[in-house]
Amino acid sequence: MNKRSYRNIFISILILVTLFLTFFLCACADFSFQETSQTYDNDVREVGLVDKIAYLFPAIKDELVIDAIPALGGDSFLVLNQGKAMLIDAGLDSSYPEINATLRSYRIDKIDVLIITHPHNDHIGGMLEIVRDYDIEHVYMIDYKHDSDNYYSLMDIIQEKNLDITYAKKGLTFDFADASCLVLNPQAEFLKDVNNNSLVFKMTYGEKTFLFTGDMEKKAEKKLLALPYDLKSDFIKIGHHGVDDASSKKFLAAVDPEFAVISSKKNHSYEKILNRLLDKGTKVYITLDGYHIKFTCKDNKIIVSSYESFTY
C-alpha cells in the first residue's frame, strides 16, 4: 500500500469516527423540555429544587395534576386535567404573584372551576385579582357572609363580572374534566364557626380519590363521620393548615390517606398532626414557603415531585 492509500484509509476512519460521535451525542442529548421529578417514599421533605428553566410546563391531558402552591401559610391548590383548570382558594393578598406565575407557567388564561372554600383572608386574599384577571367559568362557594373588606370586594367583582355561582352544600355533585366531585360539607344547617362550614369535597379520578378539606375543624369532622359517606381517600389536603383543632384521630383513621399535604409555613404549629400522620405511615408534604409540591395521578398511580417557587 502506498502512502496515499494509507492517508485515504486514515481520512475514512476519521470521517466514520466523527459521524459516530455526532450520532451518539445527538442521541444522548434531550433538547426537549423536562421537568425534574422525583418520587419521595418517606415522610417530610423540604423538597428539592429544579432549575428555573423548567418553568413552562407541558399541557396536562391524560393525567390529573394537583399543584400545591406555596401561599405564605394560606391555601391555594391548582388542579389540572384535559386542558381544564380548577383553582381551590387563592391564599393571602400577597400570594397572588405566586399564584399568577403558576397559572402562567401552565399557560392558563381561563379557570374552569373556581372553588372558594370559605371567606377567610388566607383563602380569598388573592382571589380578587384572580377574578379580575382571569376568565372564570363557574364558581362554587358557600353561602356564608363574612364581615371583611376582602369578602365584600370579592363579592362585588363576582357580581360585576356576572359569574355563575353555585352555593354548595353536602350532597352536591359536579364534574371537573375526567374527575367527579362530591361535596361533603357544609351541612344543611351551617355550624357556628366559619371554618366548620368550609366547602369540603372528595374528587375521584380513575381509581384514586382526593379529599379537600378547607379549614374544617373537629366539629365538622364529627358531623362527616356520622354521615354514610365513604371518607377513605388516597390523598388529603389536611384541614386548617395542620393545626390540631382539626384532623382528629377518628377522622384520619376514616380517611386513611397514603398522601397528605399541609399548607403551612416554617415554624407553624403542625408538629402534632404531622406526627399523627407519620405514625399512621402517611407520606406527608408541607408547602413551606418557597416550594411547590406537585401530585401527578396517571394510570392510577400518584407521583410526587416539587419545584421552586417563582416569586419567594
Ligand SMILES: [Zn+2]
Ligand atoms: Zn386557612
